[in-house]
Structure formats: structure tokens, C-alpha cells
Amino acid sequence: MNDTANNLEDRAWSAFELSDRAFEAVIFDCDGTLADTACIHYRAFRNALSEQDIALPADWYGERTGYSRAMIFDAIRADFHVKFDDAAIAHRAEQLYVDMIDDVAPVDPVAAIARRLYGSVPIAVASAGQRKIVEATLRSIGIEGLFDQIVTVEDVPHGKPEPDLFLLAAKKLGVAPRACLVFEDSDEGMEAAKRADMEAIDVRPVLTRTPEWQKRSFS
Incomplete structure (x- = not known):
């Protein structure tokens, strides 16, 4: 890993205040959290x-x-x-x-966290998207292989804001929900994490002050 990647990981780790958090597994949303889709x-x-x-x-x-x-x-x-x-x-x-x-780009600060965690704690994706699209998205930005589990809306009875996606991801990781940390970028996702009894980080406040983050442009 080059110095630029290391520096990005260090800055992201600090920005999300991960040194002050206790967790045994991490679950990432995909769209808007790992990938700018x-x-x-x-x-x-x-x-x-x-x-x-x-x-x-x-x-x-x-x-x-x-x-x-x-x-x-x-x-x-x-x-x-x-x-x-x-x-x-x-x-x-x-x-x-x-x-x-x-045209899909990684959300660099969050993708950097996934790379840093890879191999140290179990990590998963829990997305409201369809599996075909989620896997193609992760593959397109070069991070599909980082995750121990990928859970999509097709795997559960109810999507976010219900907790089903996060609870299934925790089950597949073999970690109690309360020991999981979630990265999310939507109100529905934050509510789903709360209902799953998981601590959650809303990435939006961090991204808006991170130079690497490019604001969405609908066109």
C-alpha cells in the first residue's frame, strides 16, 4: 500500500473517531456510503x-x-x-x-475504512439494493473482495428502515447485533441500525467536510 492510501486511511479513521469505539464487526451500507451511485x-x-x-x-x-x-x-x-x-x-x-x-466512484473515506478493517474484524455489506447491482457496484470500485458477507434486499422480508438487513448481516458474521458498528448515509438506514440495536455512524457530516468527497450531481 502506498503512502497516499495510508494517509487517507489514517485521516478517515480519525474523522470517524474509530479509536474511541468498541466493536467486533462492521456493517457498511453500499449506495452513498461505500459508492457514490x-x-x-x-x-x-x-x-x-x-x-x-x-x-x-x-x-x-x-x-x-x-x-x-x-x-x-x-x-x-x-x-x-x-x-x-x-x-x-x-x-x-x-x-x-x-x-x-x-461512472461509479468510491466514497474514498469510507472505502478506506473498509480496506483498513479487512482481515482484522469481520465486515459485511447490507444494502437495500438488488444483489446483481450491489455486487457489480462493489466490483467496479475494486472492493468486492474485502467483505465476508454481502446481504441485499432480496435476502430479507423487509428493507430499511426495518432492521432485517442488519440483523441478517450480523447473524452471517457470527457476531451479536450489539457488537456491530454500522456505516450509513440515510435516515432510513440510521433508523434500521437503531432498531437492530447497533451503534451507527452517519457518514454524511464527515463527508461534507472531507476534501475527497465529491457532492452528488443529478444530471
Whole structure:
């Protein structure tokens, strides 16, 4: 590992105050936490829906980036009074997302923490996304191999803010929920961690003051 990577890990460790925390395992959200995917997901949904003559405003989507796909679809129907086939839009959006996968960037401070923890404590991803997309995202930014477990919304009855994802990740890691530390970037994820009886770090305040973090741009 070069000096630049070491310095980033050291700065991230300090910024998240990890020296003062006790934990036996760490669980990371994916979208917005490990990977800066919001604009890519938005473009994929926007373009898929536009093929059905449905407009998806950027500011509307930006306020719901912690939502699962099912929640997004329900909200679109409720707010814009439109009809569409969930499976067809989801499939098309997945195709479009994969086509743009090279535009996904790591959230460097959080990815640096995952790299630092690799091999020292069990670490997992617990994401409200679909497994195919989550794994492709992690692979695209070069960190898929760091994680002992990857849990997605397809593995549980309920997504965030219910605790199911985090509880399953802890179970698969073989660590009690109370001994897990969570990294999250959404209100729904923070609530899910609370319901799972896990300590959680909201990465948003740290990222907004970290030079390496690039703000999302929906376009």
C-alpha cells in the first residue's frame, strides 16, 4: 500500500473517531456510503421511465436516495399518479445502470475504512439494493473482495428502515447485533441500525467536510 492510501486511511479513521469505539464487526451500507451511485441510479430510473413518457425530477429523487427500489416505485405512483410495470422498469433500469457502471466512484473515506478493517474484524455489506447491482457496484470500485458477507434486499422480508438487513448481516458474521458498528448515509438506514440495536455512524457530516468527497450531481 502506498503512502497516499495510508494517509487517507489514517485521516478517515480519525474523522470517524474509530479509536474511541468498541466493536467486533462492521456493517457498511453500499449506495452513498461505500459508492457514490446516486446520480447513476437517478439516470437509470429517469431514462427507463422516460421511455414510458414518465418524467422523474432530479430534486424529487434526490430527497429519496435512501429508499429501496420498491419504495421509489410506490412513491412515484403516489406523487405523480402514473402507472407502470414495476418488473419492466426495474429490468430496464438495471440494464441502464450496468451500462453506466464505469461512472461509479468510491466514497474514498469510507472505502478506506473498509480496506483498513479487512482481515482484522469481520465486515459485511447490507444494502437495500438488488444483489446483481450491489455486487457489480462493489466490483467496479475494486472492493468486492474485502467483505465476508454481502446481504441485499432480496435476502430479507423487509428493507430499511426495518432492521432485517442488519440483523441478517450480523447473524452471517457470527457476531451479536450489539457488537456491530454500522456505516450509513440515510435516515432510513440510521433508523434500521437503531432498531437492530447497533451503534451507527452517519457518514454524511464527515463527508461534507472531507476534501475527497465529491457532492452528488443529478444530471
